[in-house]
Structures are given as C-alpha cells and as structure tokens.
Amino acid sequence: MESTIELDERYESALNEKIFPADLLAALNYYAGKIKVLSLDCFDTLLWRRTVTPIDVFYKLQQKPAFKSIGLNALLRARLESQARNLKVIQDKISEVNLHDIYQAGYPALSAAQLNDLAESELEVEMDVCYAFPPMLSLMREAHSRGIKIIIVSNTYFKENELRRLLAHRLPSDIINIIDHIFCSCEYGLSKTNGLYAKVLDKLSCTAENVLHIGDDINADFKAAKKYGIKSLQLLHHDNNVNDLQRLYAASAAIFNPANRHTQPMLTPFRAILASTPIDTPEKIVGYASIGPIMYSFAQFILNEVETLKNQGKNPKILFLMRDAYLPSVICETLAARPIGKKIRISRFAAFAATFRTRDDIDQYLAEVLFSGRFRDIARQLLLPQEIIEPLVQVTEQSESPLAEFIDLIHREDIQNIILKLSSAYRQRLIRYLENEIDLKPGDTLLFVDLGYSGTAQRKLEPVFREELGVEILGRYLIELDIPAWESSRRGLLDPSWCDDRAMLSLVSYIAILEQICTANEKSVVDYDQQGRPIYSESGFEKNQYEKLDKIQKECIHFIKDAKAFFDQTGHLPLTVLREAAMAELGRFIFLPTENEVNYLESFQFDLNLGTHDVLQVFNPAEGLTSLRKRGLFFSFMEKNKKTMRTNYPAELRSAGLELVMTLMAQHRFGIDLRFKDMSLRRESIQVVALNGDDSSTATVEALLTYDGYYSLTVPISNHGFHTGILLGKKYRWIQFESAEIITINSFLKKTESLYAEDCWQSLVFNDMTHKGGKLYECETTLSSVVIPALKKLNNKNYLVRLVFRPIVLQSAS
Numbered sequence: 131m132e133s134t135i136e137l138d139e140r141y142e143s144a145l146n147e148k149i150f151p152a153d154l155l156a157a158l159n160y161y162a163g164k165i166k167v168l169s170l171d172c173f174d175t176l177l178w179r180r181t182v183t184p185i186d187v188f189y190k191l192q193q194k195p196a197f198k199s200i201g202l203n204a205l206l207r208a209r210l211e212s213q214a215r216n217l218k219v220i221q222d223k224i225s226e227v228n229l230h231d232i233y234q235a236g237y238p239a240l241s242a243a244q245l246n247d248l249a250e251s252e253l254e255v256e257m258d259v260c261y262a263f264p265p266m267l268s269l270m271r272e273a274h275s276r277g278i279k280i281i282i283v284s285n286t287y288f289k290e291n292e293l294r295r296l297l298a299h300r301l302p303s304d305i306i307n308i309i310d311h312i313f314c315s316c317e318y319g320l321s322k323t324n325g326l327y328a329k330v331l332d333k334l335s336c337t338a339e340n341v342l343h344i345g346d347d348i349n350a351d352f353k354a355a356k357k358y359g360i361k362s363l364q365l366l367h368h369d370n371n372v373n374d375l376q377r378l379y380a381a382s383a384a385i386f387n388p389a390n391r392h393t394q395p396m397l398t399p400f401r402a403i404l405a406s407t408p409i410d411t412p413e414k415i416v417g418y419a420s421i422g423p424i425m426y427s428f429a430q431f432i433l434n435e436v437e438t439l440k441n442q443g444k445n446p447k448i449l450f451l452m453r454d455a456y457l458p459s460v461i462c463e464t465l466a467a468r469p470i471g472k473k474i475r476i477s478r479f480a481a482f483a484a485t486f487r488t489r490d491d492i493d494q495y496l497a498e499v500l501f502s503g504r505f506r507d508i509a510r511q512l513l514l515p516q517e518i519i520e521p522l523v524q525v526t527e528q529s530e531s532p533l534a535e536f537i538d539l540i541h542r543e544d545i546q547n548i549i550l551k552l553s554s555a556y557r558q559r560l561i562r563y564l565e566n567e568i569d570l571k572p573g574d575t576l577l578f579v580d581l582g583y584s585g586t587a588q589r590k591l592e593p594v595f596r597e598e599l600g601v602e603i604l605g606r607y608l609i610e611l612d613i614p615a616w617e618s619s620r621r622g623l624l625d626p627s628w629c630d631d632r633a634m635l636s637l638v639s640y641i642a643i644l645e646q647i648c649t650a651n652e653k654s655v656v657d658y659d660q661q662g663r664p665i666y667s668e669s670g671f672e673k674n675q676y677e678k679l680d681k682i683q684k685e686c687i688h689f690i691k692d693a694k695a696f697f698d699q700t701g702h703l704p705l706t707v708l709r710e711a712a713m714a715e716l717g718r719f720i721f722l723p724t725e726n727e728v729n730y731l732e733s734f735q736f737d738l739n740l741g742t743h744d745v746l747q748v749f750n751p752a753e754g755l756t757s758l759r760k761r762g763l764f765f766s767f768m769e770k771n772k773k774t775m776r777t778n779y780p781a782e783l784r785s786a787g788l789e790l791v792m793t794l795m796a797q798h799r800f801g802i803d804l805r806f807k808d809m810s811l812r813r814e815s816i817q818v819v820a821l822n823g824d825d826s827s828t829a830t831v832e833a834l835l836t837y838d839g840y841y842s843l844t845v846p847i848s849n850h851g852f853h854t855g856i857l858l859g860k861k862y863r864w865i866q867f868e869s870a871e872i873i874t875i876n877s878f879l880k881k882t883e884s885l886y887a888e889d890c891w892q893s894l895v896f897n898d899m900t901h902k903g904g905k906l907y908e909c910e911t912t913l914s915s916v917v918i919p920a921l922k923k924l925n926n927k928n929y930l931v932r933l934v935f936r937p938i939v940l941q942s943a944s
Contacts, residue, residue, distance in 0.1 A: 297312070
C-alpha cells in the first residue's frame, strides 16, 4: 500500500492537472483542506457506457417500439440533435436542448404522450448501457468521509429529474444519498463553456477556489472551470497505448460484425477495466489489455458450459489439452477461484497416431495432408520406423509422379499392417496414460477444452473411445469451425451458431501467435511409454520466448482478477456481448497489432506440433517488406514451405502500411476476389532485347508495381546461348535495384517459389551504368542497360529472371 505522502508527490510532480483514474485518491489527498465541494461530470466520468461512443447508444434506442413507430433510427436521432441545437440558437440564442426539443425538431406534430414515451425509452436505454465507474465511487466515498460536498455538473439533454433517476438506477444507495446537487445544462440553457459554472457557484454560495471539478472533456470540464477560478482536473481514461488499442478494436468490430452500427450498438465491455490500472509495459499491453479480454470471455464461456452440462445430468471430466490450453486452464481456475479439470497431454500428433484402425483411417489422413508433399513427415505420423521411412521417401522423390508413388507404397499390404499394428500399440499407451491421469472408465464423459478450430483430437478420438471404451467425448473451444455434425458434440465461444464461416476462417488463418501466447512452457507430446508416461519432442523455443510468455500470462491473470472484481461490482454481461467483444479483439490483435505489440512479439517462434522438428518464425517485418517489393500483396504471403514460411503475415503488413493490412483483412473477412493486378493500375513498359551473336529480337515487357515504388519485371530466359538486355536507359536516369533472381517458371508465384529461386545479382552486367553505392545506379545514356548473360548451367526446365527496381529519376522529356 503506497503511503499518502508518496501518492501526493506522484500527483504533484506528474499529473500536471491531467489525471488518470488510478490517481484519483492521490489527487484528493493533494487537495485535502483546500476544497469544500467536489464537482463531478456525469457521463464518461461518474457514469460510463458499455458502448464505444455515446452515439452507439442510439443503435439500441432505434429498436424501441416508440422509436420504430415513427421511423426514428440512430443516424436520424443524431442529426435531429444537431438540428434542434441550431434551431435553439436561432430562436433563443442558446444551444442547450432537452429530449423533447430534439424529437420535435424532426417531428413537430408529436403529441405530449408520444414525446414522453420517446424520452422514457431513451432513459431506459441509458439505464441499460450505463454503469458506475468504480474508481469514481471510491473517490466520492472518501470525499464524503472528509466532509466534502459532492455535486454533479453535466452537459446533457436530460432534465434533472431524468438524470437523477438514471443515477439512482446505477449508483449504490450510499452514493446517491451523498450527492447534494445535480446541475443539468438543458435546464439552465447554458453549457459548461457558456456560463453553467456561474450558476453552479451562485447556487452553492461558495467561492470558486473552494471547488474542485473533475471531468473528461478538456474544454467543458477543464478549461471552462478554470475560467471561473475553479480548481479543475481533466480525467484521462487511458494513455496513448490503450487509446490506440480501443480505436483499432472499433475498426475490427466494424469489419468482423457488420451488424455493429447498423442494427445494434458497438459495445466495448472492458474499457473501464483498462482505465483502472496503468498499461505501461509491453507485457501489460499484450497480456492485460489484448489477450486478457479474449481469455476472460473464453473462460466465462467454459464455466457456463460446464454448469449447463451438470444441469443436464452429466458430470464431465474436464480436460485441458496441452500445450495450447495451458493459459485457458489457468484463466478458468482464476475466474472460478477453484481448481477446474486436468491438464492433459494429447497433441494432434498423438490423436492421429492412436486412431489408425483401418485402411480407410489411413486414407482419410492422407487425404488431409498428402498434397503438402512432406512425405517424410507424413510417414513419421503414420508411425513407420526410420529404416522404412528413408527408402520409401527416396523412391517417392525419384519418381516422375511422387504423389502417386507415395500412395502406392503406403497402400502396400505390409506397410498397412505395420501402421495398423503400431497404431494399436500406441492407442493402448495413450489409454494407459489417461487411466493414470483421470481414472478413465466406461461411462465417462470427457470434456476437451482447447483453442479448437476443427478439433483434431476430439474428431479422431471420439469414435474410438465411444466404440472401444464406452466413453463420450465433448469439445468446448475458443473457435469451432463449421465441420460436419459439429453441433452434436461441440461448442465454441465463436461457432457457427452465431458467427459466419468467413469471420472464423479469417481469424484461424493467422491464429498461431495466439497459440504461442497460450502455450505451456513444455515441449509437444509425441508418444507415451509402456507405463503411460508422456514422451516429448526434441524441438523447443529459445529461453527469451518463455520469459516473455511468463510475463504475458501473468498480466493476463491479473486482468482476469480485475475483470472479475469489476463485473461483480457493476453487473455481469450476457455471453452474446462477450462473444462479440472477443471476436473483435482477436481480429484486432491478429490484423491490427500496435507498434508495441509487433516489437515485443517479433522474436516469437512457432512449432507445428505434429511430430516434426520444424520451428518457424511467427513474423518478420523486414522479410515481409522485402517480399512485398518482390511479389506484391497476396503473392507475398502465399509461401508455405519450411525455408521461408512465417505464420502471421498481417503483423508484417502493419509495418508496411495500414491500407495493405486492411485490404488483406477485408479480403479474408468478406471473401473478396482481389488479384495482384487490381492493387494498382500503374505499369512500366520496358524494352527487352534477346541477343545471340548477330541475331536479336526486341519485345516490350510490362513491369508491375509492387510496393514502396518498386516494380517487378519478369523476363523469360533460355539455355540456348541468348543474352537478355533490359533497356532501362530509355526511360530512367537514376535507378535503385532491390534484387535479381532466377526462378523456374513452374514455381513462379507459387507456395514453394523460394525453394526454386536463386539469387543472380552477381551475374548481371551493367552497360553504360555508373554504380553510385548500394544498389543505386545512374544511366549514362539512353542505351544504358542491364544484361542477363546466357546461363550455361540451366537444365531443360524453363526459367525466368525477376528484376526488382525502383525508378528514382526519369529521363528528361528532351
């Protein structure tokens, strides 16, 4: 507990008349003995709304019968308020209006009864969306204990009796009883900036220096009060870090749920929690402010589902599937304040390995993974011994039809028998593990909890456990995709019962970063010994990643504790609100991370958790920029190979430009068919000459704009002695080059392009071009060119050269 002296010093030295909620009591200590009246703004100071903006309230208001009956919707309600204020200025030379004035501005023929019904509806909606801000309640109680009077001064279209009803509905009884006066601008015809404080001082019969006013608006609550000699503090809800998060959250909410600001308000249920504690470190930004709200919503969903199952007469054994369900398990226990279930080691590799019972099971697995071309990893997942895998893969890779060859080899009866035998033994070891951990027995209901998507572990194990053990498996996930019969045994915080497929697939496409944040500090399970003890893989992450994870997860737990206390005090929210908030925040975190988040998480790695040794980068902004310059948007992020693949390309696009990541976000979310050529109409026509002795031919090739002003020029080349000249001097005086690569035509702009691309910069010949440092060149004449010499080492495959360059200075028109 900080001492009063420490708090006073912190306030006096740092706040400079702007105050965060965490320092309200420090401010009161500072002004103790100097004031007799504490004056508070109402909205966004004492009362906060669960909406992103005040206007969002009107989208809830438009559903009320009184509003629907006259066609008064949200946007019209906002316009009528402006119209009513303008009319008031013209007629009475004041701008303050009440609710009746607003409605009559658009509907002058409304009866008194109709006006009252509309006003009553608006008050009801405010009662529903508002809540009392806990730090302000603490301030008021402390002020009252010191004999300080408390008043409310509000710029509002609510009359005093209406605002008092709203406050009485949302404030604890001890708080409403210590409010001495309520001043509403519409009843005085004066706003705070136009003289309301003078009326307040007249009513109080006290001097201005005895009053401290606190509110969130810099003009109405700070500058205007100062003008009258009143001590004033501007309440800052959040610092810039959280302001950025909240603004980008709203952008994500608009994209992922088009109903927002159309048929419903845009809600932000966690805003006040983020205001109640400083968010001043990277781990707080990621763990507390970003992942915390997602995990709170998920944990509340899990606890609700467990309670529902119990009410249905089931008593499920709750199993959190390690590694990714580690954080959800800790969060559930934190929220419930008691142990919840068991942490169980069943990886995707283990789920597949234990469930090859028939040839059809093997074929079903092959159908899911075969076209990845990762034959060695597939054979390992099929449990084949190393002495069988190597010759099998060699024969496959030497075949003219590798896929067909691999299928034929796996379909050999001896190979099939080995797989089925080894899977049966693996299955028994897995069952023994569960018997040791949870006393598995017939008639049990197991509830798998994980981040989810297609729920591989449940999907593969469910029929096996039902048929061989008499055990039922249910699944509860963060995201449950629309797979056949999902509704029979699965549920998700985000699932097809309310969320469309495109929204969920948009998130799942780049979910790896969340998986890494949720993971346990342990390696992935690949097998179990004869006693049923887990055997872990060899691959793991660097120590630095686990140190960051520990900090992030601790901050997430901190958020859960604060959120639990907050909602216990202000009222708990329906699951529908939590679901939509989680979707919006997850979309923001994946597609619109802030600079702090990108910098902190850039070093993170991801392993495939499929019995392989592959460890991939989550994202690399520098590599992302290079890829953009070479290939442009969309093609830049198609790479799906171990050499260059990364998992969270949107984070790289954040470093490149908001317009790019928003384009990618919209394409995923709405299934928009956008192509590389759609991104820009800018092209550069370049003359290219093919030379072979005295023979030559000329063609014009279009270079396509990629990114940062760079163009990508692709020129087919041959192994028949032709030199290729690119006549750059005809158009450009100065040119900056990025790269030159030789690529097989069959792999160009494909998922494995980088495996078949080779740097050929050193082979280029620069004719009549002066090197100016780096890859910057000056064209000396209009005949200046870059020549790609005939490359003798080419085999019979077809190749092209991709030259990436940026024009710096054009040739003069003369």
